[in-house]
Amino acid sequence: MSKLYSNYTVEEFIIDDDFIRWVKYPTEESDSFWQSFLNNQPAQTSTVRQARLAVQQLVIASKQAISTGEIPVIWTDIETHLKDQSQHGKRSLSIHWSKLAAAASVILALGLGYWWAVKPAQNSKEIYSQMILKTKSPLKEVINNSASKQAIIMSDGSKVVLEPNSRLSYSESFEGANREVYLLGEAFFEVERNPKKPFLVYANGLIAKVLGTSFWVKAYEKDQQVTVLVKTGKVSVFSNKIAQNPDPETAGVVLTPNQKVVFEKEDARLTRTLAEKPLLILSARELQQFSFTNAPIAEIFRAFEKAYGVEIIFDEEVMTNCHLTTSLTNETLFEKLDIICEGIESSYKVVDAQVIISSKGCY
Amino acid sequence: MIYSSDTDLWKAFKEGNKTAFEQLYNQHIEDLLSYGYRVTSDRQLIKDSIQDLFLHLWRSRENLANTDSVRFYLYRSLRNRIIHNIEKNNHVAIDSSHLFENIIGELSFEDDFIANEHLTQQHLRLKRVIQQLPKRQQEIIQLRYYHDFSFEEIVEILHINNQSARNLLHKAINTLRQNLALCWGIVLHFWLPFAKN
Incomplete structure (x- = not known):
């Protein structure tokens, strides 16, 4: 061994297993070995010193620093999954919430009061109860009477956060063609993607159908309107009344990001519009590219379409001479449209989830 | 217990x-x-x-x-x-937003690290140079020097053969040496003999 080491370079010492072991965990035996080696090979002294120092530094510097805040977070996730497993039996091993974030987000909200004033044949709770009675497979009902949110993880890996004073019924096994859940109240859903088994939320006479998405549902008992708002992805929304049709979805609407549908329970009418405050669907980095200096208006509108996922309809020919300097920061979409339209003496309105610009052109 | x-x-x-x-x-x-x-x-x-x-x-x-x-x-x-x-x-x-988050994440690592560990300038410099190595070289260096895995174990963890593992580590060390020749030289100056007796 000693013979070999006499020709070693610094690099060779650095990667030598026995050498590393001696530097990291010296013993009397290894100390005396290296001491006698250097006594016999004094020419290697400097090389060994350099290599020793290098290893000592590598031991410290090779560790990638981490943020320790993640440690309890991961453990909580593991515990949640284990608890869920013991409650709900076998389920998918891999749940990657990150992937879900790339899916859709929907908000269903119900307007207040009106329903009782017109004396409906059915109230929300009756609809909810009847829907549950009609299902074939046994349902598990979770009622959140507490003051805080309650997390539920379903057998397919989908996650629900149930708000206080809300209840959710669902099949623990999700057998059948669809994954169907029934909501009274408000909940946030993160649905594990499964194109073969659509996820249906029955809420107060409305059905929201998603393949893999995350969304909020607000459907309290006394409420009369249902609103669905999509953040990203696509969600098909249709009325329960027409669900008896062979293909009820054809009478519904498909929502894309920042589109909202208002459902009037009384006449099962769906009205599509835009979110009050459309959210940017681009990342902060992509957004930085959206800065315009004396740019044609068509280019700016196209950027808006991309940034908010909304459709903007305008007469490109009429507006061909309109130029503007703007960026996509701070203001909301509608604030920006206000500013732009004022700048070029135009106006806009929202019709069927599209922004329609009226302009006489620029000179 | x-x-x-x-x-x-x-x-x-x-x-x-x-x-x-x-x-x-x-x-x-x-x-x-x-x-x-x-x-x-x-x-x-x-x-x-x-x-x-x-x-x-x-x-x-x-x-x-x-x-x-x-x-x-x-x-x-x-x-x-x-x-x-x-x-x-x-x-x-x-997803570019993800990448963006990552860059921020790595910056904050560096901050944590400066705040938590009072490392010398040399360590900081070595750490930065390691950070610039290809991922696999970073990996093998950490496995060998920090996590203490033997070559035999590293070979199995990385699913490569012994020679490839040696080449990979050798390459990483050479790059570090080239980038830090000066740095290690300075340290040597203050270095004390290891043998106590």
Whole structure:
């Protein structure tokens, strides 16, 4: 061994297993070995010193620093999954919430009061109860009477956060063609993607159908309107009344990001519009590219379409001479449209989830 | 009850002891996270993979072998999972917001590190140069010098042959030496003889 080491370079010492072991965990035996080696090979002294120092530094510097805040977070996730497993039996091993974030987000909200004033044949709770009675497979009902949110993880890996004073019924096994859940109240859903088994939320006479998405549902008992708002992805929304049709979805609407549908329970009418405050669907980095200096208006509108996922309809020919300097920061979409339209003496309105610009052109 | 030996801990864990499971997690999580960051920069993917790994451990605890190196088992499994998850997600378009978050994440690592560990300028410099190496070279350096795995173990963790592993480490060390020749030279000046007697 000693013979070999006499020709070693610094690099060779650095990667030598026995050498590393001696530097990291010296013993009397290894100390005396290296001491006698250097006594016999004094020419290697400097090389060994350099290599020793290098290893000592590598031991410290090779560790990638981490943020320790993640440690309890991961453990909580593991515990949640284990608890869920013991409650709900076998389920998918891999749940990657990150992937879900790339899916859709929907908000269903119900307007207040009106329903009782017109004396409906059915109230929300009756609809909810009847829907549950009609299902074939046994349902598990979770009622959140507490003051805080309650997390539920379903057998397919989908996650629900149930708000206080809300209840959710669902099949623990999700057998059948669809994954169907029934909501009274408000909940946030993160649905594990499964194109073969659509996820249906029955809420107060409305059905929201998603393949893999995350969304909020607000459907309290006394409420009369249902609103669905999509953040990203696509969600098909249709009325329960027409669900008896062979293909009820054809009478519904498909929502894309920042589109909202208002459902009037009384006449099962769906009205599509835009979110009050459309959210940017681009990342902060992509957004930085959206800065315009004396740019044609068509280019700016196209950027808006991309940034908010909304459709903007305008007469490109009429507006061909309109130029503007703007960026996509701070203001909301509608604030920006206000500013732009004022700048070029135009106006806009929202019709069927599209922004329609009226302009006489620029000179 | 705190299990002092790895073997006792592993045994208790295999018998379904939840406390042992938690201790196993706490003992290894910091180093596993640190290792994960050398394999990929996708922090979410690392977290998901670690979560998968521990859930799998718990669920299949009865079928797991009596391993003489729990650490080796954990690192090899974590790496396999990360690689598997990367391949699984490969067809998904790269989400640039994710990348952006990552850059910020790495900056904050550096801050943590400056705040928490009073390392010398040399260490900082060496650390930065390591950070600039290709991922696999970073990985092998950390496995060898920080995590203390032998060449034989590294070969198995990385799924490469002995010669490739040696070449990889050699390459990494050479690059570091070239970039830090000056730095190491300075330190040598203050270096004291190692032998006490």
